[in-house]
Amino acid sequence: MEKKLLIFDLDGTLFLSKESYKLILSELVGARYNQNPEDVLKSYNFAETLMEENKEYKTADDFFKEFNSLFLEQIGVKATDEALEDLQGIVKEMKRRAPTELKMYPSAKETLNELKNQGYKIALLTGSWDKNIEVFSDEYINSKVERVNQLLKNVGIHSIFDQIFVAYVDRILKPDPEAFQKVLNHFNIGSDEALMIGDSEADIKASDIGIKTILFDPKGEYKEKTQPHYRFKDFSELIDLVNNID
Helix, strand or coil: CCCCEEEECCECCCECHHHHHHHHHHHHHHHHHCCCHHHHHHHHHHHHHHHHCCCCCCCHHHHHHHHHHHHHHHCCCCCCHHHHHHHHHHHHHHHHHHHHCCCECCCHHHHHHHHHHCCCEEEEEECECCCCHHHCCHHHHHHHHHHHHHHHHHCCCHHHCCEEEEHHHHCCCECCHHHHHHHHHHHCCCHHHEEEEECCHHHHHHHHHCCEEEEECCCCCCCCCCCCCEEECCHHHHHHHHHCCC
């Protein structure tokens, strides 16, 4: 069956979500202490390595206090109470900025544009099972939708999507089959006319309703039980892959 619709996950698929937080923090710390952000990032990663050597901490506060101290020492800043408090302020600013300033994977934007130009419908489906949706307020959900839309506008891909689905709105998260079915219903197509592209088992579970799945696994680390129909490691591979799926 000819494929008409491509459904993309957001975090970890189009965007370097976890890595982006570190990159933004490194930029902020670099600006604060007049250091190269790349060197700051190396220091951050080295501090993480040191922390992995001692995994026993009584509380989360103990963990973060020691990590922040190590991080400051790695960039040549004495870990005084004042410096630690200053770093906490920088982390707070990073968390404020990150949701709308995430970095895209290399070639992801160009790939989306080319697939759109080839005539595919492009949808975004974000929101998965690692969240306890019952505790989310309407205010939180609305802010989540706003952040997603702002992020897509900031990187210039908002107009590429024919429809954006933020699963929190309906409180139906991936991998609930209803989350995927809602997308199919919107476009009035069958499951055999769509492809789901994502990086986690929550995305790959789209196969439960007959959607063929493509796993983005850049580091070859996926080890979950549910297996994808196809895999790719770089967005430069995706166009040919999509065009050759029956």
